Amino acid sequence: MCSPHHKPDGPQLGTSRRSLLRNAGLVGAGAVAAGVIGTPTAAAAPLLPPGAEARSAEPGRGRPDPDSPRFTLVVMPDTQYLFDGQSIHPEPIEASFRYILDNSADENIVFMSHLGDLTQNGQKNEFDAISKAFELLDHSDVGYSVLAGNHDVGSGGNDQRGNTPYRDAFGPQRFRKARTFGGASPDGYNTYHLFRAAGREWLVLALDWRLSAAGFAWAQNVIAQHPGTPVILTTHELVYANKPGDEAQLSGYGRQLWDKLIAGNDQIFLTLNGHYWPAGRTTRRNDVGNDVHLHITNYQNRYYGGAAMIRLYRFDLARNTIDVETISPWVMGQAGSRLNALERQEIELTGDQDRFSVPIDFEQRFSGFAPVPARAARPASRMLIPGTVAYWRFDSAQQDGSPLSDSERVTDLSGHGNDLVKATVPGSPADALTWSAEFHPDQPGHGSIFFTGHQNPLQGAYLQTVPQAPLNQATFASGYTIEAFFKLPADWNSRNNAWAALLSRWGMSGEAKKTGGDPEEPVATLSLSGGRELQWAMYPLNRDDSVTNWGHELPLDRWWHVAVVNDGRHTTMYVDGCPVVRNPSTVANGITTLGMPWLLGGYEYGGKLDQVLHAFVGDVRIVDRALPVGAFMTA
Structure with missing residues (x-):
């Protein structure tokens, strides 16, 4: 007989396995009666259910979908x-x-x-x-x-x-x-x-x-x-x-x-x-x-x-x-x-x-032998669709890993003057904000910036709009679309990095006379919770309290695209072009402003900087109307 896991070598002309099954007492009367064991020739009784042997095996079932x-x-x-x-x-x-x-x-x-x-x-x-x-x-x-x-x-x-x-x-x-x-x-x-x-x-x-x-x-x-x-x-x-x-x-x-x-x-x-x-x-x-x-x-x-x-x-x-x-x-x-x-x-x-x-x-x-070619970079002009009020990208000619200098200015490619300048937490290293060659595969610009902020102790550098930027005054009463590409690095952790913002707005809700929520929180923020869930929390023009959209837990070390879309009444968050489940039905019109700058990578609480992002951030675009998914930067 065979060993428990190995068959004898070569064709065996002796006892068949069926006789071994019978000798081992594995054949019940029901099996014999059904004609499924011990039938000596190919003329055995049919083993398929009635009519099964008549099923067609002719072509016509269709070829596989390639x-x-x-x-x-x-x-x-x-x-x-x-x-x-x-x-x-x-x-x-x-x-x-x-x-x-x-x-x-x-x-x-x-x-x-x-x-x-x-x-x-x-x-x-x-x-x-x-x-x-x-x-x-x-x-x-x-x-x-x-x-x-x-x-x-x-x-x-x-x-x-x-x-x-x-x-x-x-x-x-x-x-x-x-x-x-x-x-x-x-x-x-x-x-x-x-x-x-x-x-x-x-x-x-x-x-x-x-x-x-x-x-x-x-x-x-x-x-x-x-x-x-x-x-x-x-x-x-x-x-x-x-x-x-x-x-x-x-x-x-x-x-x-x-x-x-x-x-x-x-x-x-x-x-x-x-x-x-x-x-x-x-x-x-x-x-x-x-x-x-x-x-x-x-x-x-x-x-x-x-x-x-x-x-x-x-x-x-x-x-x-x-x-x-x-x-x-x-x-x-x-x-x-x-x-x-x-x-x-x-x-x-x-x-x-x-x-x-x-x-x-x-x-x-399969990347070692059949790499997927990166999507070609697209010129900034193709991203300037009607209603674009700000567009920042980071495909700089600077060397990968080189720090952004304090004098560098990230130009608003929409032409509206919403330029970004660097702000650094005192005591932070010079490389707290660096240029990176990494980018999302569907990103128009082939580059990003890498924020290395953390909270314990507070360190890092971020970007903010210049004081005279028109974006600081914008309320978006007719709707808006905010898009960003980002990646959380493998060493991201909730103890040091939770509640940092991809994009937020200076100004406390209490100062804006919004009495229905925490008076010290900012009027608008696109943040990441301790569970790596995206959160768009903002105070609309038509309410005294905030309206919040929640995403789901995002795996680390992977590029993502987020879009927050408001049609003048309701706000929907999309992750990689897919709507998240916790999009509120609450009517929310516009975004409250105190005329203060927007922060990329920084988050304010209680009138002071509270957290700096730890992430790669690629292209960011803001449009003053609701865009369909097919018009996102990933399209």
């Missing part, structure tokens, strides 16, 4: 016990293929990868049967890959072994007309496949059970010929887990694959293999320090030889996540009353190694 950020890769591990000598049961694998066809549109299924050991003994009759089952995918133009496992071709030798029933059935000739087929190695045992999803090309490398030196060279050449394409490597043996719940580790041959091919090719970000059980996974760092996710999936040790279970790898580039689910379409497709006790356990596997999520920042992970 631009959607969400798509699904289906993975099918070892199916060998379904094709074992004279014990041939294609129904479960056909059910899995029909699931792919029937759900191709809803799931945006782009490809299916089989991980080898299609058959138990590598015999022609076994391959004839499974080859016919795969015609369901062939006839419906579904892209897929297969590869040889040790039970398909024997454990001796490598991909130079010559002809086999496997190659007769699943050699390159089978894929010649497939739209996803890229090519094959000269021996016919290694193939690569290309599909488009999430607006880009992806490559599946399907490698033989044992690569020769020529096989390694071929695989390396395929990757080299697709330098900007992320690669999913599939093979039969790579990692294994000793027992359920253990972290997977490289096998002896897996170590060769890692050292000779995977570690040195940053494009390989995910590997999938079968052969061993139980299921497991691990993450390793490649030669450039990036994560490679290595997964083993194999269910042949489960009831009915795994019943052609499939893994659904649901890629979601909008969420930077791969959600993984393991299901048995064959069991799912049977009427509930027909399920025996063991089948009910196989509908869906929910253990930590069978249902999980993998967080991947795809843009960052």
Whole structure:
């Protein structure tokens, strides 16, 4: 018998796994009565629910959406016990293929990868049967890959072994007309496949059970010929887990694959293999320090030889996540009353190694070989839309990291004279405010300024409008849009940096005769709470108390865009173009002023400076009307 996690090498011509199941007492009367165990030939009783076998597998279900950020890769591990000598049961694998066809549109299924050991003994009759089952995918133009496992071709030798029933059935000739087929190695045992999803090309490398030196060279050449394409490597043996719940580790041959091919090719970000059980996974760092996710999936040790279970790898580039689910379409497709006790356990596997999520920042992970080009800078003149009253940007020719001098003046590019000048907290270092080359990817100006303020003790430097600036008097009775790009650095903390303002207005509400709130707070401020929530709190012209819009917690070390939009009656806050939930319905008209300057990076309380921002700030624009999202600086 097999060890707990390793199968015997080579085709096995002796006792089938089904007899082992019977001998182990795993077959109940219900299973026998249903005709699901021990049927000796391919003429077995139907295993699908009534009418299921009549479902069409013809084209017409539609091709995958190549631009959607969400798509699904289906993975099918070892199916060998379904094709074992004279014990041939294609129904479960056909059910899995029909699931792919029937759900191709809803799931945006782009490809299916089989991980080898299609058959138990590598015999022609076994391959004839499974080859016919795969015609369901062939006839419906579904892209897929297969590869040889040790039970398909024997454990001796490598991909130079010559002809086999496997190659007769699943050699390159089978894929010649497939739209996803890229090519094959000269021996016919290694193939690569290309599909488009999430607006880009992806490559599946399907490698033989044992690569020769020529096989390694071929695989390396395929990757080299697709330098900007992320690669999913599939093979039969790579990692294994000793027992359920253990972290997977490289096998002896897996170590060769890692050292000779995977570690040195940053494009390989995910590997999938079968052969061993139980299921497991691990993450390793490649030669450039990036994560490679290595997964083993194999269910042949489960009831009915795994019943052609499939893994659904649901890629979601909008969420930077791969959600993984393991299901048995064959069991799912049977009427509930027909399920025996063991089948009910196989509908869906929910253990930590069978249902999980993998967080991947795809843009960052692929940046080493396929960087997303930065959006070109846009001239300031394009940002001066009608109603622009102030526009500041920081794409200075100054060296990255150089301090702003006390004499420097940031010009208001709108031409209205709302220039900014530097103000420094006494005792602060000279580099408390510096020029930076960093910027938001959608920012018009390619640069920013870096505030290094904190409260305990109060230190830092900020900018404020000059005393004669028209902006100081503006009340915005007809509405306004205030926009800013910013990033909170990784060392931001609530103890020192909470309640600093991106933009605020000098002047206490009490001095403005506003009696409904804290008389010492400023008349307007766009601040960040201790929970890194944006807060737009201001006293409108039509009320004695303040009206506040609240954002949500923002992750550190990431660029953001915020817009506060007032249409003359209501104010809406947007983060990255999305409205936040806590936008009040309170009527708020205009912004109260005492004719005093605006502060960029400074916050006043009780008539004196109370906090200085710790953040990068990019372009800032103020418009005296409500703008739609499509007119924001990110558009």
